[in-house]
Amino acid sequence: MLKDLFSKKKKYASIPSEQAKQDVPEGLMKKCSKCYKIYYRKELNKNLNVCPSCDYHHxxxxxxxxxxxxxxxxxxxxxxxxxxxxxxxxxxxxxxxxxxxxxxxxxxxxxxxxxxxxxxxxxxxxxxxxxxxxxxxxxxxxxxxxxxxxxxxxxxxxxxxxxxxxxxxxxxxxxxxxxxxxxxxxxxxxxxxxxxxxxxxxxxxxxxxxxxxxxxxxxxxxxxxxxxxxxxxxxxxxxxxxxxxxxxxxxxxxxxxxxxxxxxxxxxxxxxxxxxxxxxxxxxxx
Missing domain, CATH: 3.90.226.10 (2-enoyl-CoA Hydratase; Chain A, domain 1)
Structure with missing residues (x-):
């Protein structure tokens, strides 16, 4: 049981990061240039491109x-x-x-x-x-x-x-x-x-x-x-x-x-x- 638990963790950890990136449509998300938090681009656009967390003006x-x-x-x-x-x-x-x-x-x-x-x-x-x-x-x-x-x-x-x-x-x-x-x-x-x-x-x-x-x-x-x-x-x-x-x-x-x-x-x-x-x-x- 314990062995199976660790093997599952290992399985998930082995998923390539590039594959994860491909699962997110291009342009959907945007990272704040100051606080580095990630938001939906539509959310930022509604806020006039001002970061909701740190108030950085993109x-x-x-x-x-x-x-x-x-x-x-x-x-x-x-x-x-x-x-x-x-x-x-x-x-x-x-x-x-x-x-x-x-x-x-x-x-x-x-x-x-x-x-x-x-x-x-x-x-x-x-x-x-x-x-x-x-x-x-x-x-x-x-x-x-x-x-x-x-x-x-x-x-x-x-x-x-x-x-x-x-x-x-x-x-x-x-x-x-x-x-x-x-x-x-x-x-x-x-x-x-x-x-x-x-x-x-x-x-x-x-x-x-x-x-x-x-x-x-x-x-x-x-x-x-x-x-x-x-x-x-x-x-x-x-x-x-x-x-x-x-x-x-x-x-x-x-x-x-x-x-x-x-x-x-x-x-x-x-x-x-x-x-x-x-x-x-x-x-x-x-």
Whole structure:
């Protein structure tokens, strides 16, 4: 009897782990990047990709972000057909762009448009880091600048969510020029009396953090977001100083006055509703 019991244990223990993995359909489960707990992907999606255990904010795609904020059926996309070219004839650049288009369903790393948030219309731009790591190329800069200009022409507030690894090296100085182009468009928008709300998500780095991401009337960030220009290692090597453990996190920037607030994803829509109501032309004063 005792022998049979141990033999059964041995039998179950000998089942290959690869076979166990095959029994779970691909994409059904997702492991939290911070606490490593495993959840059904549908469960996480319902929670806006926020871990129920440790509150870690996993990334959202551009359209998941749009669906979480805008009233159903109200979002109208702008400039969908704008496509990047290969002005510097960088090897394999066009093939990599096409691969990302197929993988993400996006033409570029930003979606722009307008829609209604609890009945209040706003222009919108959201970057998606799954497309070329959210790197800023000439089309991203052009789409954002156009969205800001349309917001000015239609007297709409402008909301942007940033997520980027920095400038796109395959486009060289043309990529860096987008910092100036977008900043000038936002300056004109601001001078016309427009309201801009910027939300930095993980990660927002390089030229994006040094330009349009940081010049909103309100500058917010999601919890734990990495925000900065140069990388931690470069800064430590340059300054020859050890940086704090939380350096370049949203919480660190808020503590040092570089953000207005760190906002949980579940509270984001309600915050926008309050701000849009407060700044609504001709609306009731708060």
């Amino acid at each position: 990334q959202l795609t551009a359209w998941e972000r749009i669906d979480s904020l805008f009233d159903e059926g109200t979002f109208q996309e702008w400039d969908h057909g704008l496509l990047s070219t290969n002005p510097l004839e960088f090897p394999d650049y066009e093939a990599k762009l096409e691969k990302d288009r197929k993988k993400t369903g996006l033409n570029e790393g930003v979606v722009t448009g307008k829609g209604s948030i609890d009945g209040q219309e706003a222009a919108f731009a959201v970057m998606d880091s799954s497309f070329r790591m959210g790197s800023m190329g000439s089309v991203i800069g052009e789409k954002i600048a156009r969205a800001v200009e349309k917001a000015k022409d239609e007297s709409l507030p402008f909301i942007i969510f940033t997520a980027s690894g920095g400038a796109r090296m395959q486009e060289g100085v043309l990529s860096l020029m987008q910092m100036a182009k977008t900043s000038v468009a936002i300056k004109r928008f601001s001078e016309s009396g427009g309201l801009m709300i910027s939300v930095m998500t993980h990660p927002t780095t390089g030229g994006v953090s040094a330009s349009f991401a940081s010049i909103g009337d309100y500058n917010f960030a999601e919890p734990g977001a990495l925000i900065g220009f140069a990388g931690r290692r470069i800064i430590e090597q340059t300054t020859r100083e050890k940086l704090p453990d939380d350096f370049q996190t949203a919480e660190f920037l808020f503590k040092h006055g570089q953000l207005d607030q760190v906002v949980h994803r579940h509270d984001m829509k309600q915050l926008f509703v309050k701000l849009l109501q407060m700044h609504q032309k001709g609306g009731a004063s708060s």
